[in-house]
Amino acid sequence: PRAGPQGSGGNHEQYSLEEDQALEEWVSSETSALPRPRWQVVTALHQRQLGSRPRFVYEACGARAFVQRFRLQYRLADHVGCVNTVHFNQRGTRLASSGDDLKVIVWDWVRQRPVLNFESGHTNNVFQAKFLPNCGDSTLAMCARDGQVRVAELINASYFNNTKCVAQHRGPAHKLALEPDSPYKFLTSGEDAVVFTIDLRQDRPASKVVVTRENDKKVGLYTISMNPANIYQFAVGGHDQFVRIYDQRRIDKKENNGVLKKFTPHHLVYCDFPTNITCVVYSHDGTELLASYNDEDIYLFNSSLSDGAQYVKRYKGHRNNDTIKCVNFYGPRSEFVVSGSDCGHVFFWEKSSSQIIQFMEGDRGDIVNCLEPHPYLPVL
Numbered sequence: 001p002r003a004g005p006q007g008s009g010g011n012h013e014q015y016s017l018e019e020d021q022a023l024e025e026w027v028s029s030e031t032s033a034l035p036r037p038r039w040q041v042v043t044a045l046h047q048r049q050l051g052s053r054p055r056f057v058y059e060a061c062g063a064r065a066f067v068q069r070f071r072l073q074y075r076l077a078d079h080v081g082c083v084n085t086v087h088f089n090q091r092g093t094r095l096a097s098s099g100d101d102l103k104v105i106v107w108d109w110v111r112q113r114p115v116l117n118f119e120s121g122h123t124n125n126v127f128q129a130k131f132l133p134n135c136g137d138s139t140l141a142m143c144a145r146d147g148q149v150r151v152a153e154l155i156n157a158s159y160f161n162n163t164k165c166v167a168q169h170r171g172p173a174h175k176l177a178l179e180p181d182s183p184y185k186f187l188t189s190g191e192d193a194v195v196f197t198i199d200l201r202q203d204r205p206a207s208k209v210v211v212t213r214e215n216d217k218k219v220g221l222y223t224i225s226m227n228p229a230n231i232y233q234f235a236v237g238g239h240d241q242f243v244r245i246y247d248q249r250r251i252d253k254k255e256n257n258g259v260l261k262k263f264t265p266h267h268l269v270y271c272d273f274p275t276n277i278t279c280v281v282y283s284h285d286g287t288e289l290l291a292s293y294n295d296e297d298i299y300l301f302n303s304s305l306s307d308g309a310q311y312v313k314r315y316k317g318h319r320n321n322d323t324i325k326c327v328n329f330y331g332p333r334s335e336f337v338v339s340g341s342d343c344g345h346v347f348f349w350e351k352s353s354s355q356i357i358q359f360m361e362g363d364r365g366d367i368v369n370c371l372e373p374h375p376y377l378p379v380l
Contacts, residue, residue, distance in 0.1 A: 030314050031354040039063040057376065062331035066378045067348055068358050073379075074112050078105055082125070082323075086372045089131040092379075095372075096140060098126035104140065104152065121150050121163035127174045127324075135183035139200070143173035149188045149198065149206070167196045167206035174324055175279075177226040177234055189236055191220035197248070210246055212236060213257045222324055223279045227303070229286030233260070235303070237277030241268040243291050243301065261307035263289070265299055265314075278324045283334035288312075290337060292327035294320055298339060300351070315339075315349045317356055326370040330380065338380070340368025346380075 039059050048056045060066055081100035088095055095107040098120060106116035120126050124145035129152075132139040140152040147169035153161040169190030177187040184200045187209070195209040212219045221238035232248045242262045251258035268275055276294040282303065283289070289301045300313040318325075318341035330336040330348065336357075337349040344366050348358035362368035373380055 027316050027356075030316075032352070034064075034350055034353050034355055034357070037064050039065070041065055057378075058332050061376065061378045062333055062335040064335075064350065064357060067330070067336060070346075070348075070358060070360060070380065072361075074109065076105075076107055076109065076112060076114075078114055078117065079103065082369065084126060085128045085130075085370055087128075087130045088372060088375055089137050090133050090375065092375045092377060094131070094137060096129045096131060098129040098142065100125045102126060104129050104142065106154075106158075115158050116154070116160055118152070118160040119163075120144070120152070121165070122146050122148055124172075127172070128176050130176055130178055130186075132178060132183050132186065133181055139183060141176050141178075141186055141198070143169075143176055143188055143190075145172045147171055147173050147190060147192070149173060149176075149196070151200065166198055166200070169194060169196075171220060174221070175223045175225075177224045179226060179231050180228050187224055187226060187234055189221035189224035189238075191222070191238070193218035193220050193238075195221070195224065195234070195236065195246075209248060210251050210258050212238070212244060214240060214242070215257075223277065225281045225289075227282050227286040228284065233286075235280045235282065235289055237280045237291055239276055241265075241271065241275040241277070241293070243277060243280055243289060245289075245303065263291075263301045263305075263307075263309060263311070265311050268293075268296070278320060279326045281326075281328055283329055284332065285334075288334065290327050290329065292320055292325055292339060294325075296320070298327050298337060298349075300337070313351065313354050315347075315354055317359075318345075318347045319343055323367055323369055328371050328373065330371075330373050332376075338371050338373075340371055342367050344368060346371065 079099050083099040086097045095109040098104045104120050105114045108115050122144040126144045129142045142150045148165050149167035150163045150165050152163045169192045171191035173190040179185040186198050188196045193212045196206045197209050198205045219239050221236050223237045225235050227233040235245045237243050241264045244262045245260045247260045277291050279292045281290050289303045292298045298315040299311040302312050318339050322342045327339045330338045339347050344363045346360050346362040350357045
């Protein structure tokens, strides 16, 4: 009578060990050895003392040694409900956050206090709020589940004037893409498959750029990113498995629905289960594109390759199921890939080797939706 439970317990333990081993092998496949650190701490500190290391902080931000030392420093708690987005201003002195409570809070994050807390004007969950560059922190662009794209007029990120609607999607609008250096122009995308360009200098700011289609069917969009090296090109992703790149100078609806090129992992081209892309983002120089897939992994594509090219790297371990997860590059030369997860943790991968080099708790018992690197400090 005693032998049965003991035997089954042993089998269960053996099965668990085999399961863990299989999972470990799967995570470690498609990885390579970590490259030697390019940044030597002692050498860099010595050269800085001698005055011959003017880019010390810049280089330190891309150093693996600092990434592996990330620790929780501040907790900014003023929102009620989910926080869906965070965004630093150009100088990195202020942080804007927004979420399901329809409020936008501008933080003095170093002193851990809000300097501005205002109603966004949206009627449903605010998905993104971003400072426009080169405007003295006077303009904040927002989009939300209500499909509206709104602009808040501020004074030095410290005083609030009002918000106004500049575009309306016929479905939730999840993401904005800022034009580098422009205080007036940005792109928006929505689940209505429409991409708008917004120019705040115009009486009617919104112009329709493209409607994303696969054959004759519209493809709703979750995400958009502008190429920092070529502001005419942008990438979108959404309700199917394809990352699509468009060039605003040559969108011909009769030819490939206006798409310049599109990418997807080859094993997902004809997949039987529905696949969504929750986030796409360009690297610092526009040569690479990250795409985070729902119920799947994160993939790196070379944006300069021809249409249909296979992914270059794959990043495994996180879970992207419950919410519209963001993915991001970290480091001045996009040395690392960083993502939140349904498990409440933050994952860092070394980009070239696809190895997880940092794994830390981001939100106790809940989901990490988005991650925002500081523009020039080793802060996330």
